Amino acid sequence: MKFPLLVSYAYARKNVEEFSRLCINSDIDLLLDCGAFTAKNAGEEIRLEDYCRFLDEWGPKLFRYLALDVVGDPVKTEANLKEMLRSGYRPAPVHVLGDDQRRMDELFEMSDYVALAGLRRPHKGAASKEYVAAKMKWAAGRKVHWLGYVREPMIAAFRPFSCDSASWASGQIYGSMFAYVGAGKWFSCGYKTRDSARRYPEVMRLIRSLGFTDAQFNDPMCWRGASTKGYPEEMELTNVVSADSWVRYVIDVAKRFGTRVFLAARGSGRREEKSIFEAIKRHADKLNLGAVHV
Numbered sequence: 001m002k003f004p005l006l007v008s009y010a011y012a013r014k015n016v017e018e019f020s021r022l023c024i025n026s027d028i029d030l031l032l033d034c035g036a037f038t039a040k041n042a043g044e045e046i047r048l049e050d051y052c053r054f055l056d057e058w059g060p061k062l063f064r065y066l067a068l069d070v071v072g073d074p075v076k077t078e079a080n081l082k083e084m085l086r087s088g089y090r091p092a093p094v095h096v097l098g099d100d101q102r103r104m105d106e107l108f109e110m111s112d113y114v115a116l117a118g119l120r121r122p123h124k125g126a127a128s129k130e131y132v133a134a135k136m137k138w139a140a141g142r143k144v145h146w147l148g149y150v151r152e153p154m155i156a157a158f159r160p161f162s163c164d165s166a167s168w169a170s171g172q173i174y175g176s177m178f179a180y181v182g183a184g185k186w187f188s189c190g191y192k193t194r195d196s197a198r199r200y201p202e203v204m205r206l207i208r209s210l211g212f213t214d215a216q217f218n219d220p221m222c223w224r225g226a227s228t229k230g231y232p233e234e235m236e237l238t239n240v241v242s243a244d245s246w247v248r249y250v251i252d253v254a255k256r257f258g259t260r261v262f263l264a265a266r267g268s269g270r271r272e273e274k275s276i277f278e279a280i281k282r283h284a285d286k287l288n289l290g291a292v293h294v
Contacts, residue, residue: 001287002029003280004063004250006164006262009051010035010044015266019058022265027280027287029063031164031262034094037120037148040071048080055089066115067091074098085110092145095135097121104138112143113161119149129154136160150261152184152253159257166264169272171242175224179203180245182252191223210240236275243275244282251286 005028012019012032022030032055039046051068059065067084068091070076077096084091093107097118107114116135119127126149136144136158146163155163171178177194179187181202189196194217197203207217212235216222222237250261265273280287 001254002027002063003247003287004029004031004162004260004262006031006033006264007266008033008035008038008264009054010038010042010046011266013050013054023058023061027284029260029262030061031063031145031162032058032065033147033164033264034066034068036069036071037117048083052084052087052089059089064092064113067093069094069096069117071096071117074103081110094147095144101138104135108139108142113145114139114142115145115147116160117147119146126151132158145262148264155253155257155259156184160259162260162262164262164264168242168246168263168276171238172224172236172272175238176242177223177238178242178245179206180249180252181206182248186245191220194218194223206244207237207241210244211235212237212240239272239275240278243272244279247276247279247283251283 005022007019007022007030009032012035022028034051035046046068048068055065067077068080070080074096077094081091081093090111092111092113092115094115094117095104095107104114116139119132119135121127132146132149132154143161146160148164148166150163150165150167167178170176174190176188176190177197179197181187181200187197187200187203197207212222216235216237222235224236224238246263250263253259253261263276265276
């Protein structure tokens, strides 16, 4: 099993050197998202000709790449897909907000793997359960990828082929530790509420297994921004525990539901991503990867 990572073109085009390292790594299945959602949130534009030029160099090395969709615009999305197909590209098409069952069937005539957009919407959060259920009814058991949506009760109910999430990096963003304790259960706390973790032996065992001492657990410098406060990057508790937990979650969801959870990275070599790569190495035996070169 190769480890599933997703990188948005919106980030990859700005960090080509780091992206290239991921792209040629034989232990990683790299899914390239076109970056439409990211670009819309940032007020940027993704041009089709630029995206296709990028694919000319990197497309053959990817697990898959998505068609260039336009958030909330099925007409423009279809025009982009037709142009990509006409030019010889074979992207995974995107079923966007506003598309219907007929469109789902059309997309599966073009590809055996279709990405479902609209499950998370800019500045509006997650779509309703009814919307997700309708999309999965139309998919009728065929391979789909949920873009930016990893709600476990819905994964358990519908078992998509794959999905992706950027939540693994939220520890650094919010200064919180997210610990996965198995069977879909998570525990989170910040430095100021760390004493709550002591009530859960499995959480404390995880922290200690990753090399943190009680003194470090009680040191605010270890919780966030450690590298700027006298500690090396690998001793930033929020990153290390959260990253390890998300890697184990990827393994667990694949085992329990058969769904591949792609962790969304920036391909920028930031310390959060380094923590993910170190976690992949720790769990290489469970992934059957052998020596992991990340």
